[in-house]
Amino acid sequence: MENLRLDFLYQLMLTGLIIGTLYGVVGMSFVLIYKASKVINMAQGEFLLIGAWICWYFLIEYQLPFWIGFPLTLIVMMVFGIVLQVVVLRPLIGEPIISVIMVTIGLSIVFQALMKWLFGVSPQPYPQIFASPTVDVLGAQIRTVYVLSIVVSLVIVGGFAWFFKFSKMGLAMRATAFDQQAAQSLGVSVKSVFAMSWAISAMVSSVAGIVVGVVNSVSSDLSFFGIKVFPAVILGGLDSIIGAVVGGIIIGLLEHFAVYVDLYAGIGNLQQIVPFYVLVIILMIKPYGLFGTRDIERV
Amino acid sequence: MTAAMAEGAAETAPPLLSVNNIEVVYNDVILVLRGLSLEVPKGEIIALLGANGAGKSTTLKAISGLLKTEDGEVTRGSISYDGETINGLDPGAIVRKGIFQVMEGRRIIQDMTAHENLRLGAHTRRDRAGIAADIERVYAYFPRLKERTGLAGYLSGGEQQMLAIGRALMAKPKLILMDEPSMGLSPLLVREVFGIIEQLNRDLGITILLVEQNARMALEAASYGYIMENGKVVLDGTAEQLKSNEDVKEFYLGGGGGERRSFKNLKSFKRRKRWL
Ligand SMILES: Nc1ncnc2c1ncn2[C@@H]1O[C@H](COP(=O)(O)OP(=O)(O)O)[C@@H](O)[C@H]1O
Ligand SMILES: [Mg+2]
Numbered sequence: 001m002e003n004l005r006l007d008f009l010y011q012l013m014l015t016g017l018i019i020g021t022l023y024g025v026v027g028m029s030f031v032l033i034y035k036a037s038k039v040i041n042m043a044q045g046e047f048l049l050i051g052a053w054i055c056w057y058f059l060i061e062y063q064l065p066f067w068i069g070f071p072l073t074l075i076v077m078m079v080f081g082i083v084l085q086v087v088v089l090r091p092l093i094g095e096p097i098i099s100v101i102m103v104t105i106g107l108s109i110v111f112q113a114l115m116k117w118l119f120g121v122s123p124q125p126y127p128q129i130f131a132s133p134t135v136d137v138l139g140a141q142i143r144t145v146y147v148l149s150i151v152v153s154l155v156i157v158g159g160f161a162w163f164f165k166f167s168k169m170g171l172a173m174r175a176t177a178f179d180q181q182a183a184q185s186l187g188v189s190v191k192s193v194f195a196m197s198w199a200i201s202a203m204v205s206s207v208a209g210i211v212v213g214v215v216n217s218v219s220s221d222l223s224f225f226g227i228k229v230f231p232a233v234i235l236g237g238l239d240s241i242i243g244a245v246v247g248g249i250i251i252g253l254l255e256h257f258a259v260y261v262d263l264y265a266g267i268g269n270l271q272q273i274v275p276f277y278v279l280v281i282i283l284m285i286k287p288y289g290l291f292g293t294r295d296i297e298r299v
Numbered sequence: 300m301t302a303a304m305a306e307g308a309a310e311t312a313p314p315l316l317s318v319n320n321i322e323v324v325y326n327d328v329i330l331v332l333r334g335l336s337l338e339v340p341k342g343e344i345i346a347l348l349g350a351n352g353a354g355k356s357t358t359l360k361a362i363s364g365l366l367k368t369e370d371g372e373v374t375r376g377s378i379s380y381d382g383e384t385i386n387g388l389d390p391g392a393i394v395r396k397g398i399f400q401v402m403e404g405r406r407i408i409q410d411m412t413a414h415e416n417l418r419l420g421a422h423t424r425r426d427r428a429g430i431a432a433d434i435e436r437v438y439a440y441f442p443r444l445k446e447r448t449g450l451a452g453y454l455s456g457g458e459q460q461m462l463a464i465g466r467a468l469m470a471k472p473k474l475i476l477m478d479e480p481s482m483g484l485s486p487l488l489v490r491e492v493f494g495i496i497e498q499l500n501r502d503l504g505i506t507i508l509l510v511e512q513n514a515r516m517a518l519e520a521a522s523y524g525y526i527m528e529n530g531k532v533v534l535d536g537t538a539e540q541l542k543s544n545e546d547v548k549e550f551y552l553g554g555g556g557g558e559r560r561s562f563k564n565l566k567s568f569k570r571r572k573r574w575l
Contacts (some may be wrong), residue, residue: 094370171419175408181368182406187394187423187470 020252045226051206052213123219132271154214237292321376349527397473409452420469515552
């Protein structure tokens with residue numbers, strides 16, 4: 001009996017780590033937009049939702065195999081991010097940041113409604129993608145999609161590191177984040193930096209949306225997953241990409257540990273609340289997060 | 300005599316850059332430049348001098364297109380470079396044409412390394428091999444930068460100025476607009492930086508429009524100078540003419556007689572004796 005519960009804890013923590021990495025990945029894409037343009041994107045959760053529906057549509061309606069439908073979704077999301085930036089956000093450059101944030105709240109509501117209108121209100125499961133739904137990881141049964149998820153997450157984190165260190169666009173984005181006018185004096189187009197940040201953000205978020213969709217089926221609950229990213233990025237520091245990953249993992253582990261505690265405490269739904277307790281505590285004791293830059297309050 | 304000769308030369312070869320009677324307005328209301336004209340002949344170092352707030356940086360931003368980023372606009376006149384009108388273009392397009400502004404305060408990207416800052420300077424270029432070779436060339440000019448592998452924010456003021464100049468070179472500019480390179484540097488470093496500016500001009504043939512508060516150093520390096528006040532050129536001439544001009548001596552070269560006036564006296568004196 002005792003032993004069984006430790007097994008359960010191990011399995012929970014492993015799942016927490018994987019889910020946490022997903023929070024981290026979505027967190028990174030959130031921070032990316034914030035760093036480039038100081039916009040807090042309240043529609044980040046809807047990026048997951050849209051990505052998951054588009055991939056679902058490719059797999060169900062067009063009967064595409066996952067390995068085609070998945071990359072195709074990423075391309076569609078990239079285009080979606082660019083169009084969104086160019087059509088909705090670019091005209092707002094120069095407006096007060098708070099108005100832009102209000103617009104993203106509006107976007108989130110519009111996207112929610114649009115998805116319900118296009119795909120209906122009932123949750124839709126993904127087709128069976130993997131030959132066996134779970135695999136054995138050092139004694140714990142882990143869903144195959146989670147294994148894929150952690151691999152894809154690591155590739156994304158590595159990709160980000162490479163992109164910001166070595167690519168021309170990555171350098172331009174960092175320069176823009178640090179000093180927009182100085183970047184422009186070097187010939188960097190701030191317009192393309194902003195468009196790129198939304199494109200990458202939408203694309204990366206949709207990966208998380210697809211993974212969670214495969215596990216739980218696609219429904220508007222997905223944007224709630226996106227909301228958990230707030231505690232993660234606040235914990236890590238709003239303007240730190242590494243912070244987002246670390247914050248995401250901590251939140252993932254904590255909420256899954258909460259499930260274990262709940263087993264004994266019997267509070268019920270502790271998992272749902274824990275991230276937001278963390279959010280409040282962090283805001284009280286360490287408002288810049290673990291890796292955040294102090295002067296971000298000047299914004 | 301010399302001015303006449305310069306004019307004769309200007310007629311045969313049009314200047315690389317000419318600013319014709321421009322008017323600049325910020326936020327649609329604040330009129331800062333009121334009919335400013337100047338010419339920068341190819342291969343020269345031209346000084347643009349004037350007190351704080353005269354509109355020197357605004358002039359450079361009008362040329363480089365950065366005015367747009369501050370809600371400023373050229374509302375009258377024109378700026379032509381290499382035979383083309385360039386006012387209204389994006390800063391990126393202007394960098395691609397070969398004009399590069401080294402902004403006041405150096406504006407190094409502090410959370411990047413020196414090497415990354417240099418790569419950033421080549422943002423408008425596509426030739427990978429050429430970029431790598433040019434980074435080495437910049438290091439040859441500024442060996443100290445190569446030793447610094449940490450973040451550029453930790454470099455000294457002098458090193459940051461050298462990095463800013465090195466970063467400009469990475470764009471392969473024909474014309475560099477240099478805004479107060481001596482700002483905040485010790486006299487020894489100022490000398491070193493000016494030495495570098497003259498060397499770039501001599502060895503690489505880069506034309507330089509040099510904005511300075513340090514008129515003495517600037518007129519040593521430059522062949523010709525303009526003096527601005529209140530958004531206008533109030534005096535121009537060869538460096539020699541300006542250096543021997545009594546008013547310039549009094550205002551910019553630190554008083555002819557050597558006796559110090561108090562700041563208060565100097566101010567009222569200035570008010571009485573402005574050029575316009
Ligand atoms: N972005 C701006 N918006 C409004 N006014 C400005 C701006 N930049 C400069 N000015 C004003 O224009 C005048 C000239 O400034 P500037 O060109 O920076 O002078 P200088 O470089 O000669 O010290 C100053 O009065 C300054 O207050
Ligand atoms: Mg200035």
